[in-house]
């Protein structure tokens with residue numbers, strides 16, 4: 001069975017370390033030499049939505065700007081392929097691995113094997129199960145958004161828009177991923193103090209537009225009494241809007257919609273009154289991730305969790321945001 005002790009033994013090359021108690025943070029982490037240029041591995045999850053494409057572009061732009069080599073892989077939506085991608089980066093002896101883990105548990109072996117190979121690894125945008133791997137001990141740091149807070153902000157805006165009364169369909173992200181888990185939690189925790197807010201159906205649309213459309217269509221047919229949609233990302237939102245319109249419904253009137261990300265399509269839907277709120281999840285990780293690598297190479301303290309500040313877009317501020325939307 002996979003547990004933290006067995007994984008620590010993989011990372012330590014099988015040596016018994018438990019007897020000496022816990023090591024101080026970073027004492028046991030691979031070091032990174034200070035150099036003018038690095039070979040950086042970026043293990044992407046999938047490339048099926050504008051958010052992912054923008055995240056990849058941000059990494060590529062930053063590597064180009066600094067003259068660093070980027071080894072890029074796309075796991076095409078498969079956690080097993082992403083583990084293999086990280087193994088290939090280890091074999092290619094990259095200096096650092098930036099990993100956007102598709103799901104919280106299946107990527108743990110990749111994290112531990114990078115550590116065992118002496119390659120510092122940063123988690124980018126998504127987290128792994130904190131009971132199995134920790135920042136400062138098993139990987140250098142997590143850099144990303146506070147997904148629980150994103151869910152809370154979406155709930156807060158939705159409660160306000162519907163005066164505390166709604167029958168909600170929830171389109172959940174990829175099962176087992178940290179944004180799906182945390183965005184569900186942040187939303188649920190907030191609405192539990194609002195008895196008029198009821199989630200009547202909840203199902204995964206895998207963060208994908210077409211899947212979101214299909215799942216919404218099925219759930220709405222089963223629950224025509226729904227008055228609101230909470231969608232864990234903009235791509236599923238756009239799929240659901242297409243399904244609503246095909247059913248002769250008016251998004252923004254028949255169903256009030258809260259979404260997360262900040263893609264151009266969703267920002268436009270917000271401006272058009274189809275969506276009431278888009279909570280930002282910023283995909284532009286290049287500068288922060290590469291700065292953290294430099295800092296780590298200098299032996300400076302890097303916090304185990306570096307949290308992005310996300311904005312909340314409504315009809316009042318979306319016009320100013322649209323030009324930078326992706």
Ligand code: AHR
Pocket residue numbers: 049051052125126179207232233234235260261281
């Ligand atoms: O991990 C961040 C989420 O993953 C984004 O909300 C989504 O669009 C992406 O696929």
